Amino acid sequence: MQPKLFFDMDNVLVDTLTVFDRLNPISYQVKKPDQIPGIYRRLSPITGAIGAVKKLSEHYDTYILSTAPWENSSAWQDKLLWIFDYFGKGFDDIFYKKVILTHDKSFVRCSGGILIDDRPYHGASAWDDSNFGSFWLQYAFDPRLTWEKELIGLMIQASQIFLEAQVNEREALLLANDGFDGKYRLHGSFKDNNLRDWEKNK
Template sequence: MYILSTAPWQNPSAWEDKISWLNDFFGNQPDSPFYKKVILTHQKNLNKIAGAILLDDRPYHGAHDWDDPGLDSFWLQYGHDKELVWSKNLVNFLIEVAKSNHDSIRDKIFSVNNNYHYSLHQTDQTFKKESWE
C-alpha cells in the first residue's frame, strides 16, 4: 500500500506537512507501513496500476481517471457516502474487498457493495474546483 497525495502548488510547506503528518501517525522507521511509500504528485493518473484502488475525496489531478474498467482500477471517493469514512465503515469495507474471492478489484468492490449499497463516487461534473487545485 502506498500514499498518493497532492498539495497546493503555491504552498511548498504543505508538501512537507504531509510527510510530517504521516510520520506522526505512522512512524518514520523502516518498519512503519508507509516508510518511503509516499508519492506526492499533481498527476495521480500517472501512477494508476491494474488492480488498485485510489481513495480520494476529489476527482482532480487524475483521481477520476482511476475509475478504469479496462485496467481494473477504481476511484473510491472518500466521504461521498457519509458511511464510507475512517471513523465509520471504510476500514471494514476495504477489508471485505481484500478478502473477496473475485478475480478483479472492480468485481470485488461491486460484490461487497451489493451487501451495503454505498455510493462509491459521483461524476466530476458536480464538483467545484478550488483555486488551489
C-alpha cells in the same frame, strides 16, 4: 499477494478544508490558504483515520497518493513530516518509502488498486478504469462510507474477495458492494463539483 490501496491525504486522512475555510490568507501575505508556509504540518487527522489505516494495512498493500500546492514548497516537506508524526518513518512502519506526491494521480492507476479520495480532482476520478482494474472510491460521498461508520468493513470484505475470487481490486470492490443490502454510492460526478471560491482563483 495483497490488494493495493492508496489513500489521499487531504480530507481523507487529514482535516484540511474545514481549517482552510476559516483562514484569511491575506493576513499571512498569500493569495490562498493552501499557500501558507507550514500550514500542512499543523493539521489534525480526520477522526478515526489513523486507526482505520492501521487496520486496513493488515489486509492491503497501502500507499499515500497526494498532491501539494505548487506555490507552497513547504507543503511537500510538511506532508511527509505529517506522515512521520502519525505513522512513523522506520523500515517497519506502514508508509516507509510508499508515499507518492504528484499533480496527476491518474499516472499511478496503471498498477491497479483502489484510491480513496474525497474529490475527483488531480486525476482521482480517472482511477475508475476497468482497463487497469483500478477504482476511485470517494470518501464520504455516501455518508455511510467514513472511517467511523461502514467504510472499513466494506474494504475488508473487498480484500477477502480479491484473495478468494482471484479478481482485480476494482472487481473485488464492486462485488463487495453488491453484497451489501443497502448498496453504497461509491463516488459522485467525475467533473468539478465542489471547488471552494479560493480554489477557483488560480
